[in-house]
Amino acid sequence: MPRLGSVQQKIPCVFVTDVKEEASRKRDGQQFQVVATEDVNPIALEANVDCAIATEKLDGTCCYVTLHRGEPHLWARLDRKPTKQAEKRFRKHQRSHKSGKDFSWNVEEDFKSVPETWIPAHRVKHQDGRPIPDENGHIPGWVPVEKSNKQYCWHSSVVDYSAGAALVLRPGSEDQDPLEITAAPLADLQEQTLELIGTNVNGNPYGLGSKKQPVHFLVPHGSVAVGDPPPVDLQQLRSWFRESPAGRVEGIVWHCDDGTLVKVHRHHLGLRWPDGDPCLASRPVVVRCPGAGHAYDHGDGLLASFLEMDGRRFSRLQDVQLEV
Structure with missing residues (x-):
């Protein structure tokens, strides 16, 4: 199998997502859920996701x-994360603007310290020589x-x-x-x-x-192929996760020809994980x-x-x- 994309950034969902104000199935204490809609993410369409290689998302x-x-x-x-006070300001901005864009960060003061050996992940944007946070308010790194x-x-x-x-x-x-x-x-x-x-x-x-x-x-990453994955269609994917033996995985990551990565995991579709013996564990x-x-x-x-x-x-x- 060819060497596939490197996971340096948060991978977007293959579908356009919506936020529901209910307890998360994925994270304890999180009072909202990110769920997939029927619409395919424009990023995935532009990258020709229908011709991408589907691989297992590992947990x-x-x-x-x-x-x-x-x-x-x-x-x-x-990931370098904001302090509690900065996080509160950022979440308030998100609620009022429906987005984290155009929020003004003070990277020197708003973020928790990291070890001197820390490095930012590939493709992290920089401003005045310093790494700046993504739309989620984090600076991915290692x-x-x-x-x-x-x-x-x-x-x-x-x-x-x-x-x-x-x-x-x-x-x-x-x-x-x-x-x-x-x-x-x-x-x-x-x-x-x-x-x-x-x-x-x-x-x-x-x-x-x-x-x-x-x-x-x-x-x-990208080494465990998904056999005969369904098309990128919300209902067909939900049925595949529920009914196919090959669907006993946390999710799918699609590796597109231009290097774009997109994913879906069970929580996007309102499904539990794990559910039965995972496919990988049974091999x-x-x-x-x-x-x-x-x-x-x-x-x-x-x-x-x-x-x-x-x-x-x-x-x-x-x-x-x-x-x-």
């Missing part, structure tokens, strides 16, 4: 591989994942910087192949974005690992971690654990358990 947290101190490194998503930072301990569990490798879950080379768990060189993942999924991420919808033996993987998987002589051969992390399981096959991803 985890976004990561990025790029250089840090001259070496390929895993970075965690960290921080390097360090072993010493407990906040990102699950990110750290999937990388071994001494070996320059990361634990990756990806489809096999052919459509009918099982998924494969492998140790991928960080250099091969450079400038890609990936989703961290697993035991301690987003409530673990895929049922991976256990509290005693947590399991996490990086999944390259067969093989461990391919031939690592004799590598630095992680002598470690005690996830990479070393899967090295011991090289060649093992499981009928479902959900059945993968670390050997104690």
